[in-house]
Amino acid sequence: MQHETLTMFQRLVARADNPLNRELLSLMRKMVDRIDELEGQIGSLESALNLDKTANVQAAFGISENLAHLLIMLSDGKPKNKEALHAGLYYQRPDIDAPEVKIVDTLICKLRKYIEPHHVEIGTVWGSGYQITNGLDVVCSAIESAEPAGGTIINLAAVR
Template sequence: MDVDARIEGLQAEVDRLQGRVDQLEAAMGMTIAAPLEWRLTPAEQRVFGVLMARELATKDAVMAGVYRDAGRDEPEIKIVGVFVCKIRAKLKRFEIPIETVWGQGYRLPAAAKARVRERLALEAA
């Protein structure tokens, strides 16, 4: 096989894998960019993205969205509650509540998700 054909084949494989990574990141909620005025940190943005992407975000799902792709050690799972507390405080003035589902995880009510999507659409336009 000549070098050009091999390079072309490898590039096609890279493109295919990048497409799969993009799909997985979207499914995990890692592609949502909250408005700047919310002042969410990058980790808080990822937590918020997980909440937007799921009906119910378990603590494990949040940990996966924030830490597991980085390939580094994870902190204690209690950090999820800290993130949620900080995000709640920042989003309170924008009337975006995060509900606790005791023993299961966290969720954004459907009405709040709709408001967020409207806001993101307006900012994108």
């Protein structure tokens, strides 16, 4: 990830060839790497917290765990690019084991078929990715209330 602060600092260092500036740039790079590492850990923790939400979404729409994760990632209503969705789905897999980014297109296509009867739509934001364009309230309700489309309340304690 390229941070604006690092980019600005690199421009400053390029103007003055000073050993202190080079050392500061090195420290800044280490900080950015650490921030990226921590952001990844935060993502892992958020995923762990979403386990109950995933079960709710799976039951509400009759979808697989992977599709439920994808729908949850889109549930903030903001556009997400394919790379971000791919990273969110496969962050625990090593790069050599993760499928190609193109798999996101296939998963979105499958997900659309399952959510269409619930009047939920995922639109393509050209040049940006995907976004829930209709039925966001239905998705959020399914995530939070654990009430599937059939109207039966899920008892997560009984599932465990």
